């Protein structure tokens with residue numbers, strides 16, 4: 737679906753990181769994303785951004801300004817309308833009555849908030865929020881109501897000093913189901929570590945063009961052949977993706 741949504745907030749929440757709030761009546765599911773027209777004629781492709789939260793007809797996304805598109809987005813003022821495509825992607829399947837481990841790394845923290853809110857209704861959650869350092873840390877208190885929160889930073893400026901993989905190596909966590917979003921190298925390591933022993937779901941990124949399954953520009957290699965991250969994903973089961 738395509739819609740022009742009113743921007744009710746677009747504020748900086750950490751270094752190079754912004755939270756954008758849009759008025760939207762339809763509910764979207766955790767793990768789905770929207771594709772944003774950043775309203776600059778020279779930037780033809782929409783930019784995919786994950787849903788971070790949805791409540792009271794307000795959709796929130798959190799984005800890091802890495803290039804021209806996200807920088808243009810950060811300059812659009814409250815009160816303007818934004819052209820978005822939604823709901824896109826499959827989203828996370830929601831388990832019940834499990835001990836769940838949620839891992840968000842960097843910008844991968846953003847989609848885990850809505851997921852944690854939904855999963856906390858029927859599960860026991862441990863949530864790891866992993867950041868480069870305290871300057872890039874955001875949503876650090878937002879998960880407190882949903883489970884036991886562990887924060888890691890590469891330099892130890894807040895929380896555990898070390899990356900999430902080091903944390904998992906040095907600390908035994910008891911869980912049945914894993915949910916994770918973050919850089920490919922982290923997802924790959926989690927997948928190889930847990931694919932034979934746990935149930936789990938990983939959210940992947942890919943450079944996208946159409947965002948709706950038509951162009952095959954975003955494919956990823958899986959056990960069942962090439963799959964479109966935008967339409968068949970972005971969430972894939974542990975053990976599903978084939979890494980080179």
Ligand SMILES: Cc1cc2nc3c(=O)[nH]c(=O)nc-3n(C[C@H](O)[C@H](O)[C@H](O)COP(=O)(O)OP(=O)(O)OC[C@H]3O[C@@H](n4cnc5c(N)ncnc54)[C@H](O)[C@@H]3O)c2cc1C
Pocket residue numbers: 769783784785786787797798799800801802803804805806807843846847940941942943944970
């Ligand atoms: C399903 C999905 C969900 C996403 N959710 C979020 C989110 O919640 N928050 C967020 O900050 N970002 C998210 N991204 C990444 C976001 O789409 C890109 O950062 C954005 O499109 C960059 O646009 P740009 O014009 O600012 O930068 P560009 O000028 O297009 O690129 C700048 C730099 O970012 C890299 N880059 C661009 N797009 C991607 C991508 N898709 N994956 C990896 N690297 C990329 C480029 O290689 C380049 O180094 C998501 C991507 C996907 C596919």
Ligand code: FES
Pocket residue numbers: 943944945946947948949950951952953954955964965966967
């Ligand atoms: S971006 Fe076109 S098929 Fe995924």
